[in-house]
Amino acid sequence: MQSRAMTLSLTESQVAELLEWDALIEEMEKAMIAFSAGEVTQPARVLHEVKPHGGYFGPMPAVSKDAMGIKLVNFYPGNAGTGIPTHLALIVLCKPETGEPMAIIEGELITEMRTAAVSAVATRPLAGPDAKVLAILGTGTQAGSHVQALRHVRDFTEVRVWGRTPDKAKTFAKEHGCNAMDAEDAVRGADVVVTATSSQTPVLQGA
Structure with missing residues (x-):
């Protein structure tokens, strides 16, 4: 046998x-x-x-x-x-x-990594090759993974982050080399926007 x-x-x-x-x-x-x-x-x-x-x-x-x-x-x-x-x-x-x-x-x-990798796959054809500004809404595990993954497909010169808890957003920004700001400022003018939050209410409003 x-x-x-x-x-x-x-x-x-x-x-x-x-x-x-x-x-x-x-x-x-x-x-x-x-x-x-x-x-x-x-x-x-x-x-x-x-x-x-x-x-x-x-x-x-x-x-x-x-x-x-x-x-x-x-x-x-x-x-x-x-x-x-x-x-x-x-x-x-x-x-x-x-x-x-x-x-x-x-x-x-x-x-954790697979989820962000799928977003990176989508970013390559959907975002322009000259995309420079990334906005992340959320400060949890997926937010961090998305910062890492998307930096592998675009050369971002600025990464912005928003979180419901300002102190967590500041800590996240320090750990990942981002700028913490409110949601509207974070997405305004951003080339790529990632919503990585479990919020039960909308964090993005219509234009």
């Missing part, structure tokens, strides 16, 4: 050492093209409420001729401020030819 290869296990710290923005952006562009061409089976995400704990469980499978896997996402808003992330993820990759499990990967960082 043929022995099965050992399943690889990667922690967040190992993912951080291996995952690079330029390579990720290129791979996400290929994945989006394959999905649009009907080469990937990826059902719409369904969130299952976890009663009575106030959480949500979202299995996210995808299959192509070259890859097969699932990301298991847990969203627990009540974790905010406890030291436990509100979003938790685990990725399982399998060999499409045989179904054998290949890897189990902690998925928080992958989720």
Whole structure:
């Protein structure tokens, strides 16, 4: 009987050492093209409420001729401020030819970077090659990831940030080399605008 290869296990710290923005952006562009061409089976995400704990469980499978896997996402808003992330993820990759499990990967960082990488893919054709001013609305994890990712596809000379909490916006600006300002000033004249906020009310008003 043929022995099965050992399943690889990667922690967040190992993912951080291996995952690079330029390579990720290129791979996400290929994945989006394959999905649009009907080469990937990826059902719409369904969130299952976890009663009575106030959480949500979202299995996210995808299959192509070259890859097969699932990301298991847990969203627990009540974790905010406890030291436990509100979003938790685990990725399982399998060999499409045989179904054998290949890897189990902690998925928080992958989720964080993948989301911003998709925005970077969209920015390349949608923003002019001379785009110089980036406005970020939000100061959370996705805001930071978007600053990093978009700097890989455009040479921004100015990055502006707005946040609902001014002190957080100032801290974010210091950490990421941005200018903190109010929302209207941030977007006025900006070449690229990213809304990376979970606000339940509009932060951008019509012209």
